[in-house]
Amino acid sequence: MTQDELRELEATRRKALWLLASLPPGDPKASEALAILDDLDHKERNDTLHNDKPPELNEVRYSVSVERHRSGIDIVLELNIPQPWRERFLQASIGSTRLGGSY
Numbered sequence: 001m002t003q004d005e006l007r008e009l010e011a012t013r014r015k016a017l018w019l020l021a022s023l024p025p026g027d028p029k030a031s032e033a034l035a036i037l038d039d040l041d042h043k044e045r046n047d048t049l050h051n052d053k054p055p056e057l058n059e060v061r062y063s064v065s066v067e068r069h070r071s072g073i074d075i076v077l078e079l080n081i082p083q084p085w086r087e088r089f090l091q092a093s094i095g096s097t098r099l100g101g102s103y
Contacts, residue, residue: 001047006084010091013040044084060085 016036069075
C-alpha cells in the first residue's frame with residue numbers, strides 16, 4: 001500500500017468513526033459507517049504489499065523508543081512509529097495538534 005493509499009484509507013476510517021460518534025444508539029445510519037470500517041479492515045488485512053501483518057497496538061507501544069525532551073517531557077518521534085499506526089496517529093491529530101491536508 002502506498003503512502004497516499006494509506007493516508008486515504010485512514011482519513012476515511014476517521015470520518016466513519018466520527019460519524020459513529022455523532023449518532024445516537026440504534027440509529028440506522030450506524031450500519032453504513034460500520035460497513036465502511038469493515039471494508040477498510042478487510043483491505044488492510046488483504047494488502048498484498050504487506051508481507052507481515054501490522055503489529056498490534058501493544059506491540060507498537062513497547063517497541064517505540066521514548067526520548068526525553070529538553071523541556072523534561074518524554075516524547076515519541078513520529079518517524080519511530082511504524083505504519084499503519086503512524087498514519088492513524090497523524091489522522092487522529094488533525095485539528096488538535098496539526099493542521100489538515102498533506103504532510
